[in-house]
Amino acid sequence: MSKTPARIRLADAAFALFDERGYEHTTVDDIAERAGLGRTTFFRHYGSKEAVVFPDHDRLLDLIRDRLATSSHSTALAAVSDAVRLVLLHYLEEGGLARRRYALTSKVSALRDREIASVARYQRLFREFIAGWMGDPTESASLRAELMAAAVVAAHNHVLRRWLRGESADPAAELDEAMGEVLALFPAPSAQDGAQGTVVVAFRSGQDLDALLPSLRRLVEGGAGR
Structure with a gap:
């Protein structure tokens, strides 16, 4: 009998089946069968197929x-x-x-x-x-x-x-x-006490971090200098 924990066996079986059949066409019963375990054991470890992911x-x-x-x-x-x-x-x-x-x-x-x-x-x-x-x-x-x-x-x-x-x-x-x-x-709140002017920070969440950070820094430094 395999010494691999049931939780890991189920996860390995699930991802193997997802690769072979696609996520939508894989069922909980398929996963349990591939792992050599029962449906009850599956639900003891995972509440749903999605929970395996x-x-x-x-x-x-x-x-x-x-x-x-x-x-x-x-x-x-x-x-x-x-x-x-x-x-x-x-x-x-x-x-x-x-x-x-x-x-x-x-x-x-x-x-x-x-x-x-x-x-x-x-x-x-x-x-x-x-x-x-x-x-x-x-x-x-x-x-x-x-x-x-x-x-x-x-x-x-x-x-x-x-x-x-x-x-x-x-x-x-x-x-x-x-x-x-x-x-x-x-800056920490204490560093902002008594600061003059308004700091406005704006960014688009769709940007990559590398593009986002320089823009944010310029905005913060520019606002703090007013």
Whole structure:
């Protein structure tokens, strides 16, 4: 009998079948049969066929919450960077499975929609944390929190996708550098006290991070100098 855990056997069987038959034409029964397991065992590990593709989002969200919860006001930005790094390291540990998921979601629109919804959950979590860290209920602060959360998620996704495409030899180091770029765009609240004028930051989310960051920096530096 195979010593490979049932959860892994099911995932391997599922992705093999997705490659052979396509996602839409693969059923839960097909996956269980290929793995040599029963339907009950499948549902003990995964709630649905889709959950085989995205099994860990809730756990990753909990990891992010736990890391952010351990921070103080002075260490909040370091906590954000650490939390983003935790997510990246999870995908790096998955290795080939993460790449198979990337290839699959690139082809199946329903899975791509699910992935976008999951990314929005990460962004909302960061936005809420950052807004609390800023401690400013004004609309301009709310916008800064939204922009910062979007930039944090964009930095992570940029580096992750480079690694998934085989373009990054050291994604962890790239993420650290990217997060340094992002956080430099958003001074801590105390650094903004007494500032004159208004800083306006604008970007299109469809842009790549490499194109986005220089534009954001110019806008922030230009506004701060008024």
